[in-house]
Amino acid sequence: MKSKCFYCFLFLIFLGFQDCCEGRWLLASPKPDRDNAAGYARWLVSHSSWGILRNVVSFSDGVVDKSTGIPYFYLTTLDPTARNALKDHRSSLTISENPLGTCGNADPENPVCAKITLTGKLVLLDANSKESKFAQTALFTKHPEMKGWPKSHNFRIFKLKIKNIFMINWFGGPKPLTVGQYLKYKM
């Protein structure tokens, strides 16, 4: 039997192929410097395809050439996540860098493997708005199977209006980062 590291090597080759299989391997740009808090946060959100928002949910913050930093969701009110959000909008989305495969051998809890929590309000978008159309394209591009999700399940487009950001991407505690710095950062 070949050394196991041979297979690790094959895996690394695999990671280099950027449009294979699933959104979580789509690494279109390299990881920014860790001291570039806004850049790192935007990179992490833009490249991730899922996180925890009361439950595991998929999201997208834009299309390939237009990342907004705003997480958009396609949720059904059959699920408590969306149902509860319509009653109490307060929500937070937590994302780990681990699924991107860019933490090397670092344990998921190690501060060098980044984690971000975006806290704010989860709001339903007006289905006829320009933003809703953009969000739908952003979601369907990153999550192609959403196009075929059953109409009868009443999926709606939501966004997280970010009020606060908590990101750890190195030792020394959370990085100071305002919502304004985060949103205006150009990817």
Add this chain to the structure above:
Amino acid sequence: MKSKCFYCFLFLIFLGFQDCCEGRWLLASPKPDRDNAAGYARWLVSHSSWGILRNVVSFSDGVVDKSTGIPYFYLTTLDPTARNALKDHRSSLTISENPLGTCGNADPENPVCAKITLTGKLVLLDANSKESKFAQTALFTKHPEMKGWPKSHNFRIFKLKIKNIFMINWFGGPKPLTVGQYLKYKM
């Protein structure tokens, strides 16, 4: 260039090698039938190495031949997760099946890609107890780098005392599953 699916194939070969690289690829047993709610929940918790508990945290529910279903954590009070837990014990741990690589091409939000939320109380273990020694072995086996985490950071062992389970692993809403059924299930 070879077809991208050639690399997907290599990736699948890689997944078959069970003790390569990181805990998240340690798939020691096959996915149970989806109607076996207790079995599926225990499989998902036992094979996963991280989840969201207010923030991204690593955990372990046992050692290779002894899975307990109880998530144990190694947390520093320098982090708000542990600090807040000492004031208000109510916590929930959410885990996605996605990082295990067993969801095929299913989107992370698709109900066939399982997600589980264990709700309960996060409690600090007495460092001299038998359970704490077992938990430490469970954690250090699944997360070897924890052994070297700085003593000065005051890492302590916590467990989640599970009060409620919410698991989706197929269409049709959450699977009925009591904490008793979950804990007594033999892996």
